[in-house]
Amino acid sequence: xxxxxxGSQPQTAQESQATSTTxxxxxxxxxxxxxxxxxxxxxxxxxxxxxxxxxxxxxxAASNSGYDASSDLVATLRRAAADxxxxxxxxxxxxxxxxxxAIAETAPQCLLTDVISVKQAVAEKVSRLHPHARxxxxxxxxxxxxxxxxxxxxxxxxxxxxxxxxxxxxxxDDWTAVAELALQVSxxxxxxxxxxxxxxVAAISHVPxxxxxxxxxxxxxxxxxxxxxxxxxxxxxTRVAATEPALQRAMIEANDIAxxxxxxxxxxxxxxxxxxxxxSGSVAALxxxxxxxxxxxxxxxxxxxxxxxxxxxxxxxxxxxxRKQAHEGRVWLG
Amino acid sequence: xxxxxxGSQPQTAQESQATSTTxxxxxxxxxxxxxxxxxxxxxxxxxxxxxxxxxxxxxxAASNSGYDASSDLVATLRRAAADxxxxxxxxxxxxxxxxxxAIAETAPQCLLTDVISVKQAVAEKVSRLHPHARxxxxxxxxxxxxxxxxxxxxxxxxxxxxxxxxxxxxxxDDWTAVAELALQVSxxxxxxxxxxxxxxVAAISHVPxxxxxxxxxxxxxxxxxxxxxxxxxxxxxTRVAATEPALQRAMIEANDIAxxxxxxxxxxxxxxxxxxxxxSGSVAALxxxxxxxxxxxxxxxxxxxxxxxxxxxxxxxxxxxxRKQAHEGRVWLG
Numbered sequence: 001x002x003x004x005x006x007g008s009q010p011q012t013a014q015e016s017q018a019t020s021t022t023x024x025x026x027x028x029x030x031x032x033x034x035x036x037x038x039x040x041x042x043x044x045x046x047x048x049x050x051x052x053x054x055x056x057x058x059x060x061a062a063s064n065s066g067y068d069a070s071s072d073l074v075a076t077l078r079r080a081a082a083d084x085x086x087x088x089x090x091x092x093x094x095x096x097x098x099x100x101x102a103i104a105e106t107a108p109q110c111l112l113t114d115v116i117s118v119k120q121a122v123a124e125k126v127s128r129l130h131p132h133a134r135x136x137x138x139x140x141x142x143x144x145x146x147x148x149x150x151x152x153x154x155x156x157x158x159x160x161x162x163x164x165x166x167x168x169x170x171x172x173d174d175w176t177a178v179a180e181l182a183l184q185v186s187x188x189x190x191x192x193x194x195x196x197x198x199x200x201v202a203a204i205s206h207v208p209x210x211x212x213x214x215x216x217x218x219x220x221x222x223x224x225x226x227x228x229x230x231x232x233x234x235x236x237x238t239r240v241a242a243t244e245p246a247l248q249r250a251m252i253e254a255n256d257i258a259x260x261x262x263x264x265x266x267x268x269x270x271x272x273x274x275x276x277x278x279x280s281g282s283v284a285a286l287x288x289x290x291x292x293x294x295x296x297x298x299x300x301x302x303x304x305x306x307x308x309x310x311x312x313x314x315x316x317x318x319x320x321x322x323r324k325q326a327h328e329g330r331v332w333l334g
Numbered sequence: 335x336x337x338x339x340x341g342s343q344p345q346t347a348q349e350s351q352a353t354s355t356t357x358x359x360x361x362x363x364x365x366x367x368x369x370x371x372x373x374x375x376x377x378x379x380x381x382x383x384x385x386x387x388x389x390x391x392x393x394x395a396a397s398n399s400g401y402d403a404s405s406d407l408v409a410t411l412r413r414a415a416a417d418x419x420x421x422x423x424x425x426x427x428x429x430x431x432x433x434x435x436a437i438a439e440t441a442p443q444c445l446l447t448d449v450i451s452v453k454q455a456v457a458e459k460v461s462r463l464h465p466h467a468r469x470x471x472x473x474x475x476x477x478x479x480x481x482x483x484x485x486x487x488x489x490x491x492x493x494x495x496x497x498x499x500x501x502x503x504x505x506x507d508d509w510t511a512v513a514e515l516a517l518q519v520s521x522x523x524x525x526x527x528x529x530x531x532x533x534x535v536a537a538i539s540h541v542p543x544x545x546x547x548x549x550x551x552x553x554x555x556x557x558x559x560x561x562x563x564x565x566x567x568x569x570x571x572t573r574v575a576a577t578e579p580a581l582q583r584a585m586i587e588a589n590d591i592a593x594x595x596x597x598x599x600x601x602x603x604x605x606x607x608x609x610x611x612x613x614s615g616s617v618a619a620l621x622x623x624x625x626x627x628x629x630x631x632x633x634x635x636x637x638x639x640x641x642x643x644x645x646x647x648x649x650x651x652x653x654x655x656x657r658k659q660a661h662e663g664r665v666w667l668g
Contacts, residue, residue, distance in 0.1 A: 141565055161563050192559060200563055203556035208549050208567040210607060210617065213624020215545045218600045220627030222537035224663030225526060227634050229495050229534055231475055233542040233574040234631070240567040241628035245621045252617050260612055266552045267604050273544060274597050283544065283586050283593075287579045290547020293554030294575035297568070300561050329558030 025050065026181065027080040027110070028088045029099055031058050031069060033143060034115045035090025036152035039067055041185035044154045050085075052076040061149040073102055081107035086177060088138075089114035093121055093254045097129060104130035113138045113178045117201065118254040119165055119194035136178040137165035137194060139201075140187055155186075161331070162187035165194050166323050172314030179332060188305060189332040191322040195258075202258035207266055209240055209248050210259075216241040300329060307333045359384065360515065361414040361444070362422045363433055365392050365403060367477060368449045369424025370486035373401055375519035378488045384419075386410040395483040407433075411440035420511060422472075423448035427455055427588045431463060438464035447472045447512045451535065452588040453499055453528035470512040471499035471528060473535075474521055488519075495665070496521035497531050500657050506648030513666065522639060523666040525656040529592075536592035541600055543574055543582050544593075550575040634663060641667045 026042055028035045028051035035051065039062070042049045050068040053059050062069035070076050080087050087103060087110045089096055096116070103112065112135045116122050119137045126135045142160035144151065162182035166175065179189045192200070216238035220227055240248075252259055273286035308325040311318050322332065359382035362369045369385065373396070376383045384402040387393050396403035404410050414421055421437060421444045423430055430450070437446065446469045450456050453471045460469045476494035478485065496516035500509065513523045526534070550572040554561055574582075586593055607620035642659040645652050656666065 141563055161565075163563075190559070190562065196557070196559060200556055200560035203560045204553040204564040204568040207552055208571040210604065210620060211545050211549045212567065212571055213620045213627075214600050214603050214607075215542050215624075216627035216631070217603060217620070217623040218541055218596055219538040220630050221599070222534055222596070223530070223661050224634065225524070225530060225661045226534035226537045227631050228524065228639075228660075228663040228665065229475055229497075230538040230631055231495075233546065234538040236570045236573045237542040237546055238624070238628045238631065239570045241621075241624040242632065243625075245618075245625045248621045248625075249617055252621070253611070253615055256611055256615055259617075260608060262552055262556070263604065263608050263611070265555070266548050267601060267608065269548050269551060270544065270597065270601050270604070273548075274594060274601060277587070277590055277597070278594055281587055281590055283583055284579075286544060286547045286551070287575075287582045287586070289551040290549075290572070290575040291577075291579045291582075293547075293550035294572045296554050297550070297561050297564055297572065298576065300558065305562075326562075327557050327559050329562040331562065 024111075024177070025080075025083050025085040026088060027051065027076060027083075027085040028090050029073075029076070030089065030091035031062055031149065031152075032090065033147050033151050034140065034156075035088070036062065036149050037142075037154060037156040038088065038090065038115065038140075038185065039069075040152055040154035041157055042181065043067065045184040047181075047184065050076065050079065058149050065149075073099075074106060077102055077106035080110050084110065086111045086113065086181065088181075089116065089122075092116075092250055093118055093125075094250070096122065096125060100125055100129040100133075104133070108132065110134070111136070111174050111177055113181070115140055116254075117251050119163070119197040120257070121254055123165070123194050134171065134174050136170060136174050137163075137197075138178055138182065139163040139197065140182065141205075142187075157182070157185040157187040160187045161190050163190050163192055163197050164332075165197065166191040166319045166326075167193060168319055170319050172318065175319075176313055179334070183334045189334070190326050191308070191319075191332055192326045193323050196323070196327065198255050198258040199262070202255055202262040206252045206255055206259045207262045209243070209252060210263060211266060212238050212241040213248075305333075306330045358445075358511070359414075359417050359419040360422060361385065361410060361417075361419040362424050363407075363410070364423065364425035365396055365483065365486075366424065367481050367485050368474065368490075369422070370396065370483050371476075371488060371490040372422065372424065372449065372474075372519065373403075374486055374488035375491055376515065377401065379518040381515075381518065384410065384413065392483050399483075407436055408440060411436055414444050415441035418444065420445045420447065420515065422515075423450065423456075426450075426584055427452055427459075428584070430456065430459055434459055434463040438467070442466065444468070445470070445508050445511055447515070449474055450588075451585050453497070453531040454591070455588055457499070457528050468505065468508050470504060470508050471497075471531075472512055472516065473497040473531065474516065475539075476521075491516070491519040491521040494521045495524050497524050497526050498666075499528050499531065500525040500653045500660075501527060502653055504653050506652065509653075510647055513668070517668045523668070524660050525642070525653075525666055526660045527657050530657070530661065532589050532592040533596070536589055536596040540586045540589055540593045541596045543577070543586060544597060545600065546572050546575040547582075639667075640664045 025048035031053040059069045059071045140162045308330045311321045362385040365387040393403045393405045474496045642664045645655045
């Protein structure tokens, strides 16, 4: 059933290490949980990696662990330009504008990617501040509620979904170079358009966080009697509401347009259920839709990952073909 | 922290077996998952139990397992009347009207309780069809998605919350007799008014089921890409949507008034979050409220169960005092 999930991954990563693009060094800007874990994972996979972080404390922690880190942004970008490094933006989306301006100024020829959880907002900032960038967006679906260098983990991305954005004008070599970074840290590559990414993440992560918060607030607001009775449906339905509020807000608010659409659908469905219950005593429509949806999820999870097939990166129409197959739930195994 | 949860329970059950009310036999009407498990658990605790079920197949299965079951309702109720048995209604709320009429006709003096997940609707039917009943409502917060005699489990109620309704005119001996049934099967007794019960269960069970269905429907409706990316927040938030729709509907629809109120609050909070996100780019209010609520739940779960203290069942104002303490999240340990 799911036996193919892990077996093919290391092999693919080893194969990709043999290609020339994987010799290029990687320059990571921001050494928080994701950036720092990526630095550790790529180093473990044999890549040359160096990085920048604004805080000296993190730079010291990384350096003391044997990693190549600096708090000098311009020097780091000069080195990236000289080495033809792949630059990875790994800071919150709210802080990337000065970084993009500095990259456009100092390392304009470098291939640029990111690990930020929203894709349209990043693409918009890139096209405004670094309009001639060679940019391919990325988003590893991985994380924990912990933060800082000590929380970094080189296995954080193992079997995680890693979105790599794919547009009709995406350069095939650049796309491959970014996708291979993800494969090298044992992630699963999902090629998707930026807007499709944002809609999907709103639907399966951001709106679920809002509904978990809603479930918790309504339940706990009733009485301590209610909380005392709370069992499985409340416990599981509110688990992610325990995540640090600032982390939840940063993720949801950066994806505001897609969240507004998915949240409006969530509200409409609840209003219809309320009206149906009031007028005919039934909640059939919502409960049936929800049950069918959960069964579809379980079936897809049980079936394992279907690979994208019959697409050669760089061939005519490859990006569109990949997006279509990704839309059907398929992944790229390299 | 939670060391008191299990330690005091068996002792209390043993103590209560020594009292005279616990000698009375128990007559269970309906031998499904809850009724059948209750028959097994009470038998294991040393009570005399007999039961009725409409389907001969279930009666045969129970009889073949050594239990005392019949498909003759009138004969069963005559026996209950003759033995002064405590009668337990253990069928869906939609099917209790003819049973209540038969009890009023054949066994009107017997103490009556139930194990149904809604309390105001049952109380209303009892007062209409059996107005002079000695009735104390009950609701064990236990269950599985399985059904039928084979799914019955005598340990189903261990450490489960068992609501026992408490009104100002509740007879103290009758209340104690029903509460002791729950203690004998190792449940935790929570005394609550019928309306408080229904509101609490709407808030921490029925609305969470509707929000889980909503989360699932919105997520799965976006694309297979979205389902492929679905991770922890979607998986946990939709788990209970996998429950058989008929079971979810029966539970929610029987509690329609309380569900309508709690669902309206859930909708209002989501609408406010949508407006805040649209107008100011923030989801702070909902995320903060949800986080605080989840922390309150975790704190209460970690603290263990606080017992109701200083109330002697039957003393002036005992029922009101118990309800107030239950409203604060306390439980009755006997």
